[in-house]
Amino acid sequence: MSVTRYECQACGWIYPAQSESANPEPIAFNELPDTFCCPLCGVGKAQFKPLDVDETPGAATLTSSMQNSSQQCQDVVVVGAGLAGWTVIDALRAKQPDIGITLITQDMADRYHKPMLSVALSQNKTPQDLVRMSGVQAAQKANITLMSQTQVISIDSKNRTLQTNKGELSYGNLVLALGAAPAIPACFADQDIWHINDLEGFSKIQAALAGETGANKHIAVIGAGMIGTEIAEDLTTAGHKVTLLDINDAPLAGLLPPQAPHKNMQAPHKQNNTFLGGHLVQKAGPPREGGF
Ligand SMILES: Cc1cc2nc3c(=O)[nH]c(=O)nc-3n(C[C@H](O)[C@H](O)[C@H](O)COP(=O)(O)OP(=O)(O)OC[C@H]3O[C@@H](n4cnc5c(N)ncnc54)[C@H](O)[C@@H]3O)c2cc1C
Structure with a gap:
């Protein structure tokens, strides 16, 4: 039996996931509980639309x-x-x-x-x-x-x-529809920074991380908002060591209720990440030869 695929309008994740679609009987999207949310970006069921149906609000x-x-x-x-x-x-x-x-x-x-x-x-x-x-x-x-x-x-x-x-x-x-430009602290020279805001930037950082030896790297991620924490987690899962810095005392501080960030504090350490809260980056040296 095949079920209609639904796409998250926020991040593009598709239900059923590939592993689930291999399941001969995945649950139809409409039958998922109301509490279902996107496993990639966390938005609710209402943010999903059937794939290949041309709905064009606006x-x-x-x-x-x-x-x-x-x-x-x-x-x-x-x-x-x-x-x-x-x-x-x-x-x-x-x-x-x-x-x-x-x-x-x-x-x-x-x-x-x-x-x-x-x-x-x-x-x-x-x-x-x-x-x-x-x-x-x-x-x-x-x-x-x-x-x-x-x-x-x-x-x-x-x-x-x-x-x-x-x-x-x-x-x-x-x-x-020009998108947005990142707010880069004045202490960084533009050429010293990796941007992961488009495919080209992604490709460059991927090549730099692979390096000549492919050895794992130690990477500083500045900013522990939604994308900074996601990237830190992704880099750690890929086997790199990460130090995550933020001016706030805990990751995701601006997005979560006050009691939640304290629980979050433990998460980076569990994953072999170091989180440095209350740190305002004021100066940075150029990256080492080869980027890292
Ligand atoms: C790593 C990452 C993870 C994210 N995760 C999430 C998430 O989980 N959930 C979520 O909701 N959002 C997420 N976002 C944010 C979301 O992806 C963006 O808000 C959205 O993609 C922005 O789309 P856009 O079309 O406005 O801008 P962009 O995708 O930035 O597109 C701008 C376009 O304008 C072009 N352009 C710019 N200037 C010029 C010019 N002068 N001349 C010609 N062309 C120009 C660029 O080449 C590009 O094609 C994430 C963003 C990033 C970077």
């Missing part, structure tokens, strides 16, 4: 505002190929099969679930394993024009033009 509002626009221009330019950019494209395409859509992005526009980046090292996944569909294939499927590896440098909203590193482009309607 598309109606966006398309009707485009139809009301005084310019009546049908060409949409979306900048950014993360979850936000691709979700807008899916929503528009579902409502407007013929509208012209151009996607501009400085990466390859590959479709993947970013939350996997903080759990994939220990699973030995390569960036290619994480890509669910290449940018080129996804663009063909959505019938859009793709300008990958193209960086938007400035916007002239009066004349509705974009300046990119590959030239100028005009737009009718513009969607900016």
